[in-house]
Amino acid sequence: MADDPATADDQAVYQIGDVAERVGLSLRTIRHYEDVGVIAQTGRTRGGYRLYTERDVDRLRKVKGMKPMGFTLGEISDVLELLDQVESSTASPRTFERLQMFAALAVERRDKLRERLALATEFTDLIASVARRSSPDER
């Protein structure tokens, strides 16, 4: 696709339903993430509808990327805050220290996930092969 790199002041906003579809999360989940502070309070229309920016969508994608690794929402919050600090140049040495800790943890979790995929694949093949034993020679 030809990029339409959103220019600095071009502020496209989305309703929660659009975001849910784009990111692949339920409305409830997105609201829950706001409740527990994983994502910040978003803007609202006069009527109270939540409004999301492209940045919010990005953040939700990151949350969705971390979740299958078994990180709790609390940990995810922490990591995203650390990344924000680096991005906004307000990071201390402690920030990087903590990020490195999380990086190591992430590698560990990713490996575990990989292992689980292997197990899942093995099991999928097993079910498929047993299911196929359904005597193809029966009339």
Place this chain on the structure above:
Amino acid sequence: MADDPATADDQAVYQIGDVAERVGLSLRTIRHYEDVGVIAQTGRTRGGYRLYTERDVDRLRKVKGMKPMGFTLGEISDVLELLDQVESSTASPRTFERLQMFAALAVERRDKLRERLALATEFTDLIASVARRSSPDER
């Protein structure tokens, strides 16, 4: 000291702690699986200690293989029962029909898991690369 209840080759039995370690599940999880019927009631010592056979361990491994695919414990129960029916030659055409349904579902879930692994990998790399930006001076 090496006198554990399992020394004979034919019917080795294990205590729940051994099983937990071998399979990689918590004691609570294993008991929970028994509570909800994913695994059958096991044998017991006179004192009430649960005893597991190699077959039980196998079954627990299968449960562990299916769980990351997002199957509920109820679905897992069903699949394992269907597999048992095939193995004991008490399977009906309906059995195979249902197994094929689950096989298709498993493929779907496995693909989703694969996708998640990709996302997780992406995110792991992101954290790692940001964490490495901790250059002492960036002027």
Place this chain on the structure above:
DNA sequence: TTGCTCCTCACGTCACGTGAGGTGGC
């Protein structure tokens, strides 16, 4: 006005975690 999308409670659910208090067996 209709239809669709959103809103806020608030209880329910799933899969366990986490003590508390007690017992088994070498």
Place this chain on the structure above:
DNA sequence: TTGCTCCTCACGTCACGTGAGGTGGC
């Protein structure tokens, strides 16, 4: 007797799902 491992409640937790009842805006 000591130490370790196991036992049964039973409440707690995490991450949402699922209505119920109501409103916004084209």
